[in-house]
Amino acid sequence: MHFYGTATRNARGHLAVGGVDVADLAREFGTPLYIMDEALIRRNCRAYVESFREHYPDFDVAYASKAFLCTAMVALAEQEGLALDVVSGGEIATALQAGFPMERTYFHGNNKSGEEIRLALEAGVGRLVVDSTHELHLLEAVAAGAGRRVRILLRVTPGVEAHTHEYISTGQLDSKFGIPIAGGLALAAAREALALPHVELMGFHCHIGSQIFDLQGYRVAAQRMLDLMAAFRSETGSVARELSLGGGLGVRYVEGDRPTSPAELVACISAAVRAGAAERGLPLPRLIVEPGRSIVAEAGTTLYTVGSIKEIPGVRTYLAVDGGMGDNIRPALYQAEYECAVANKLDSPRTRVVTVVGRYCESGDVLLRDVAVAGDVAPGDLLAVFATGAYNFSMASHYNRFPPPPVVFVRDGRADLVVRRQSFAEMAALDLLPERLRSRTAR
Structure with missing residues (x-):
């Protein structure tokens, strides 16, 4: 057993x-x-942080709250040096209740309400991960009303098919999440973001799916995201300083499962981003991952x-x-x-x-x-x-x-x-x- x-x-x-x-x-x-098992949760958190310290100079590990959230888990994540990925007003409220430093939170979601965006601004959320051009302009209106300038990542779909269940695949072209890179849509949205006075575009985000065992999807996603960042610089003269490759690393549920370790994932994406940035003449971005399942499952x-x-x-x-x-x-x-x-x-x-x-x-x-x-x-x-x-x-x-x-x-x-x-x-x-x-x- x-x-x-x-x-x-x-x-x-x-x-x-x-x-x-x-x-x-x-x-x-x-x-x-x-x-x-608290000791195992802490061990998994440290596996990500310590591996990044070994392989990459500037990083953030944001725990994906949707996997398991209560105030005790928020406190544990903070103790282990993790940031926090939240997807709703309720998750923001839980982080606030636990006293989490809100500048270390990333607010996701494909259909954020104006009320949730206002709550995020009042709470001091560090990054809003914008999922659509509709949300981009809604955020601009809310931020203007609050007299705030908001730092964002733009969520895009890189067109990567993760080998997982269709319900938890999110990086492919046909997805409710994000703005497709294909057809120049993501680049057009980035140009729109640059034109908005109350929005500061920090970089780009993608997430290719969940319960992933094969690291090749991450390598492909990293290259497509770096291509987008290079095109963004070429067309606008601006440099995207942050790159989030999301989460999704698989775990062992049954005997036949052969998951990849957090250390292997970090080594893989760090090498891919280092090499890819050098090939394109890009400065190394801050590299962000959002593990959830692989921390607590x-x-x-x-x-x-x-x-x-x-x-x-x-x-x-x-x-x-x-x-x-x-x-x-x-x-x-x-x-x-x-x-x-x-x-x-x-x-x-x-x-x-x-x-x-x-x-x-x-x-x-x-x-x-x-x-x-x-x-x-x-x-x-x-x-x-x-x-x-x-x-x-x-x-x-x-x-x-x-x-x-x-x-x-x-x-x-x-x-x-x-x-x-x-x-x-x-x-x-x-x-x-x-x-x-x-x-x-x-x-």
């Missing part, structure tokens, strides 16, 4: 993460429960309690847990795969094949199909699903009026609750009942 980070089998034959027995976590915090374990076990002879055995698609929508959304183990019976032979399903009222509420688990698994046991640190908490819902799981950080034998479980009353706290509906008889 493959363990991630600090996860081990302890003397009781139980799964332990960060030196804490998950059975103890279940007793204290209940299940379903998101467990985050493998650090997450979701812990469930096993409920009913339904065997259909000759067909399938269904093992139901007390969570499901409400805390992990990824299998239903794009057929994501995971590995699991009966966390309190690691020493039992894995001789029973089951399909793990949730408790939500959907036939598609399937977490894992045909996986081997302990042969003596029984109701009340604990099931751990690995590598659930990215997008699971972020995309959790209140479907069927179940509260999303709480989150604990574990490290050096200590567990800290960083997001508590909502009560049923808290979930209903925003509901309003008009007076006309209070009567049991229609009027």
Whole structure:
């Protein structure tokens, strides 16, 4: 069995993460429960920063908040020297609540509202990553009204096909994100930006997709972005000083996955940008990356309690847990795969094949199909699903009026609750009942 980070089998034959027995976590915090391995998160952050220090003179590593965000994660990212990539007013508010230095934030999004842009300006966001010419002029109007000059990156699509699921591919020509380089559209948008008095164009951004194992896409993207920067200088006389190649590095979810390390990615893109800039006579830009999944995915374990076990002879055995698609929508959304183990019976032979399903009222509420688990698994046991640190908490819902799981950080034998479980009353706290509906008889 493959363990991630600090996860081990302890003397009781139980799964332990960060030196804490998950059975103890279940007793204290209940299940379903998101467990985050703090030491592994920090190790992944440092892998990016230390590799850049070795390979490139001017860089920024911006944690992609969309992968997993709470105030504790913001604080951890700041401690590790990371900047922050935010995509909404809510993520900006979380960063503010955690006291993050807002000049180190990058504000993304393909359809930012005027209200969100105003919030970003008031908060002192460091860079707005502009996704369209519509947004460019909306930003100019908001900035003019605020009497501010805003530094931006222009998000472009380099036409690179990342070998990943179509739902998480973003660098190709046909994408809702960014302005295509093809047809001169990105260059035209850059010229428009230069003409706006309240906008300062610092450089360009692209993101080719997510869960990427092959580094060739990054090399191609770097060359196309440098071509754009060279054309921008040639046509306008201005120099783009910043280049963001986004994030998207893949992680190990199942046995067959062979991810590339952060150090390999950094070495690859650093070499590509160094050589490409020299070939085009460009000064080295500040190089920015935005890792999210590769920081937190493998650090997450979701812990469930096993409920009913339904065997259909000759067909399938269904093992139901007390969570499901409400805390992990990824299998239903794009057929994501995971590995699991009966966390309190690691020493039992894995001789029973089951399909793990949730408790939500959907036939598609399937977490894992045909996986081997302990042969003596029984109701009340604990099931751990690995590598659930990215997008699971972020995309959790209140479907069927179940509260999303709480989150604990574990490290050096200590567990800290960083997001508590909502009560049923808290979930209903925003509901309003008009007076006309209070009567049991229609009027």
